[in-house]
Amino acid sequence: MMRFNLSCELGYDLAGDADFLLNVAVVKNAYQRVSEEEFDVEPKVPTQEYVDPQSRSRYLRLHARAGKLNLRYQATVELEHFIADPAAIAEVPVADLPAETFQFLFPSRYCESDLLARMALREFGALPPGHSRVAAICDWVKGHVEYVGGTTTSQTSAYGTATQQVGVCRDFAHLTIAFCRALNIPARYATGYAYGLDPPSDFHAYVEAYLGNRWFTFDPNQMAPRTGVVRVGTGRDAADVSFATIFGPATMSEMKIAVDLAPASDIPRHGAEALANC
Amino acid sequence: MMRFNLSCELGYDLAGDADFLLNVAVVKNAYQRVSEEEFDVEPKVPTQEYVDPQSRSRYLRLHARAGKLNLRYQATVELEHFIADPAAIAEVPVADLPAETFQFLFPSRYCESDLLARMALREFGALPPGHSRVAAICDWVKGHVEYVGGTTTSQTSAYGTATQQVGVCRDFAHLTIAFCRALNIPARYATGYAYGLDPPSDFHAYVEAYLGNRWFTFDPNQMAPRTGVVRVGTGRDAADVSFATIFGPATMSEMKIAVDLAPASDIPRHGAEALANC
Amino acid sequence: MMRFNLSCELGYDLAGDADFLLNVAVVKNAYQRVSEEEFDVEPKVPTQEYVDPQSRSRYLRLHARAGKLNLRYQATVELEHFIADPAAIAEVPVADLPAETFQFLFPSRYCESDLLARMALREFGALPPGHSRVAAICDWVKGHVEYVGGTTTSQTSAYGTATQQVGVCRDFAHLTIAFCRALNIPARYATGYAYGLDPPSDFHAYVEAYLGNRWFTFDPNQMAPRTGVVRVGTGRDAADVSFATIFGPATMSEMKIAVDLAPASDIPRHGAEALANC
Amino acid sequence: MMRFNLSCELGYDLAGDADFLLNVAVVKNAYQRVSEEEFDVEPKVPTQEYVDPQSRSRYLRLHARAGKLNLRYQATVELEHFIADPAAIAEVPVADLPAETFQFLFPSRYCESDLLARMALREFGALPPGHSRVAAICDWVKGHVEYVGGTTTSQTSAYGTATQQVGVCRDFAHLTIAFCRALNIPARYATGYAYGLDPPSDFHAYVEAYLGNRWFTFDPNQMAPRTGVVRVGTGRDAADVSFATIFGPATMSEMKIAVDLAPASDIPRHGAEALANC
Numbered sequence A, B, C, D: 001m002m003r004f005n006l007s008c009e010l011g012y013d014l015a016g017d018a019d020f021l022l023n024v025a026v027v028k029n030a031y032q033r034v035s036e037e038e039f040d041v042e043p044k045v046p047t048q049e050y051v052d053p054q055s056r057s058r059y060l061r062l063h064a065r066a067g068k069l070n071l072r073y074q075a076t077v078e079l080e081h082f083i084a085d086p087a088a089i090a091e092v093p094v095a096d097l098p099a100e101t102f103q104f105l106f107p108s109r110y111c112e113s114d115l116l117a118r119m120a121l122r123e124f125g126a127l128p129p130g131h132s133r134v135a136a137i138c139d140w141v142k143g144h145v146e147y148v149g150g151t152t153t154s155q156t157s158a159y160g161t162a163t164q165q166v167g168v169c170r171d172f173a174h175l176t177i178a179f180c181r182a183l184n185i186p187a188r189y190a191t192g193y194a195y196g197l198d199p200p201s202d203f204h205a206y207v208e209a210y211l212g213n214r215w216f217t218f219d220p221n222q223m224a225p226r227t228g229v230v231r232v233g234t235g236r237d238a239a240d241v242s243f244a245t246i247f248g249p250a251t252m253s254e255m256k257i258a259v260d261l262a263p264a265s266d267i268p269r270h271g272a273e274a275l276a277n278c
Helices: A099-105 A117-124 A131-144 A158-164 A169-182 B099-104 B117-124 B131-144 B158-164 B169-182 C099-104 C117-124 C131-144 C158-164 C169-182 D099-104 D117-124 D131-144 D158-164 D169-182
Strands: A002-014 A018-022 A032-042 A047-051 A058-064 A067-079 A082-084 A187-194 A204-211 A214-218 A229-235 A244-247 A250-261 A274-276 B002-014 B018-022 B032-042 B047-051 B058-064 B067-079 B082-084 B187-194 B204-211 B214-218 B229-235 B244-247 B250-261 B274-276 C002-014 C018-022 C032-042 C047-051 C058-064 C067-079 C082-084 C187-194 C204-211 C214-218 C229-235 C244-247 C250-261 C274-276 D002-014 D018-022 D032-042 D047-051 D058-064 D067-079 D082-084 D187-194 D204-211 D214-218 D229-235 D244-247 D250-261 D274-276
Touching: A002 A187, A018 A067, A032 A058, A058 B099, A067 A250, A099 B058, A117 A131, A117 A169, A117 C158, A131 A169, A131 A204, A131 A214, A158 A169, A158 C117, A158 C158, A169 A187, A169 A204, A187 A250, A204 A229, A214 A229, A214 A274, B002 B187, B018 B067, B032 B058, B067 B250, B117 B131, B117 B169, B117 D158, B131 B169, B131 B204, B131 B214, B158 B169, B158 D117, B158 D158, B169 B187, B169 B204, B187 B250, B204 B229, B214 B229, B214 B274, C002 C187, C018 C067, C032 C058, C058 D099, C067 C250, C099 D058, C117 C131, C117 C169, C131 C169, C131 C204, C131 C214, C158 C169, C169 C187, C169 C204, C187 C250, C204 C229, C214 C229, C214 C274, D002 D187, D018 D067, D032 D058, D067 D250, D117 D131, D117 D169, D131 D169, D131 D204, D131 D214, D158 D169, D169 D187, D169 D204, D187 D250, D204 D229, D214 D229, D214 D274
Parallel strands: none
Antiparallel strands: A002 A067, A002 A250, A018 A058, A018 A244, A032 A067, A047 A058, A082 A274, A187 A204, A187 A229, A204 A214, B002 B067, B002 B250, B018 B058, B018 B244, B032 B067, B047 B058, B082 B274, B187 B204, B187 B229, B204 B214, C002 C067, C002 C250, C018 C058, C018 C244, C032 C067, C047 C058, C082 C274, C187 C204, C187 C229, C204 C214, D002 D067, D002 D250, D018 D058, D018 D244, D032 D067, D047 D058, D082 D274, D187 D204, D187 D229, D204 D214
């Protein structure tokens, strides 16, 4: 079992009043047990939490006045993945997919699966279906896209990444998702706190694909062990789970993410197991 | 009160087995009362209905064998809109938006509100907020985009329509939605049976924007009276509410939509009232 | 030696006056000897010929009145390619390229070599330079892009084709050109009359790459023998050598291209030789 | 008459050998008389000049070894524009355009006039033709596009600028050119040394449109007086006249452009005259 002390510090300069919709708190479920948790806002303003009934992503909303705004979230989390043998995990025929997964078959802003359908079929259509096929997509993305920070923007989407072949974890995830959807595998975008991320960055972006009867985690980026990623948000793509959607004139002045092992934790390691944490 | 007899006939040739996810049945709620309804599939196969808990859109799923497939939906619907004075309907501050509306603020596959933010602000940012601002967006779209059948494809999105200024009702709706979202007004894509559509076409696409405390209908296309549109599906954009999402080798051989006045119905007329039917 | 009887018939309905810039006449040079040639316009209007000094492409300009317009070009052409051993043909270092070839290194409307640079380097960067590398690019394009008529439009460009992997000869050519330019190989778009085109279509689009000290022809589409293609226009991409650029309200009512063997001609065959005809 | 002392200093770090194609030297013609000129390269390498026969743009080519490379160009230039009354300058009917201008009617990499045709017609189609129409396009671009440094990249094109409405002088020029071409006005991209550029930047990008019987200069950006701009390069768009096209692993370490009034010069002023310098 893994135990992490997590924290996220965000600082903003507000030229006027602004509304924030934050997605920085970890999902609470049987696999992610939060033993301690704190969310501070400076100056103090009321906050309101919304838990999405499907994804259980937690959104914090607040309205802040012009001036400085500092946000700090910290938590201690016990993380235990559902672990399975990849060879035993099948794709689900469309006829048997739960209705809630439909939306994750459709194209979205940053995952234009409709435009990438032929490419997906050509590259992966003949592979045996199952967990291994999604893993093969991840390997392909890792092998074809170069990780270079600062080369892409918040407007970059899978369609561009397929051609331009450069990006960061967000782009790797979007392309993987688009390919999965093009093959009728429900896939969604996930963000989380990743232990041992190298290079250390901010929130990590990865992928969940619906296989067997649950959402399995995949990481086409492979820069951190999957067993060390604590899930925060899941959505159709990055548009849905930005750590901070801001409505108003705000400039970020600080961002600091820390993920440390808590006492008595196992150490996350890279591995090929099938993992799920919901 | 309006009363309509609706029908939709779809014919397909299947070169192999295929799964269908149909969104042709009308939403049932206090404003849309279905007195009779029938769904036939030829050859007979089991169908499964799923009602989206939020939108109440109804999806029919079925698995069909290679060969011919004919689908026929028909219904008699009483339609009564919630009617209000546009001048009395305000935009909702982000801080007060219901959490379920958040997703309709974010960009989606065919409504790239992130890319259209400056254009939206320049054109509509200074207008007084409220129902009239969304109506002004509709007028702008009507005035700047030419209706020409066959000029766009299922891959056309708001970003392209903003520049190329040509399209069909689907494109008018996507562009309107993108502008609304860029102004922090939740907006969603709606499809329906439209009485008096000129030119007669297939399902009509239009827009719902969240104002006051409900989803009001708007029609940038203005080719049919809004009071004569029976709602079928709502989603983030056309990707979510295709009348037929098909997984397998199917070719459409027939499509026929009919919307007739039933006895004792009022006659839908164009008007400037604020309307909602959910 | 090949001898062809060529013809091209074009019919238009003009709703008003229109200017035409036609690029249907074959290039005249030492490799393409025109023994007979005729250009008819009905109704009679004055025409003006312009020969581009670099490409020797021939443009016919005319101004036509509203009504019907019929154009007919026919020619008898002896075609003899410069033939060489592909293994003997090297790429030219940038430092030694003739200045006139520079423009064919730069990205153009339908050949976004800047956006495809990484893909080109990853796929072809490690191949030994020379005629064989361009041939390898052609094979890759043939292998990755599916030929399906009617799937692309006059707005489709190499960037889209790289991802969507479907198109016609025009699209095959654009993608090949973009890859060549990304590797610093000057490449240009060529149109011509192709003997034995299967399926028979209109003008054929192919590629010329500057290697050794001349422009060698390549055909990523491979639907007609290269020895049977009579060159008409060359330019940066399809924008430069449309068979008819029309300024005014014209609708095409007829298009007929014929390419027949003249007496005493050899029969064009597929082969792997390096070919040039300028 | 204007007299300027110009200079351009460029520094590069080369991780390996690289070829440079420089377009930093001013055009020499009757309107731009160069009294002194010097081009230094450190370390010394042979350079080769190529003057494009049509545009008279001057390209310097050199091959440099790994290590540091410093380039310095300086010149003293007398600049005298052809000046005319805008009201007297007509557009040229397509039938009368010189053949060399055709290529500037076609879409290019960064000026997708084909995609912007409807927008151009809607906005400018009804304006009286002539110099004033191109000036109106410039005003529209200035009014709709916000100047913000760092918002666009070398991949940004007119199509994007039309929608995203932000950019730098390069983007203003591309959009203006695309609109002109869509209206059948030949237009090309120009770069130059601009006196009094505010904010001071690097080379200035502006527009030349073919009207009357010559190329008139336009500046949609309006950040420097047109009478104080010394022409360097002209081409179909920025792809053709980059100040440095580099083939090899080079990183720019320095860029300094200076444009000073020489003794006895008039002072450039903003004005509405029609200007040409070729």
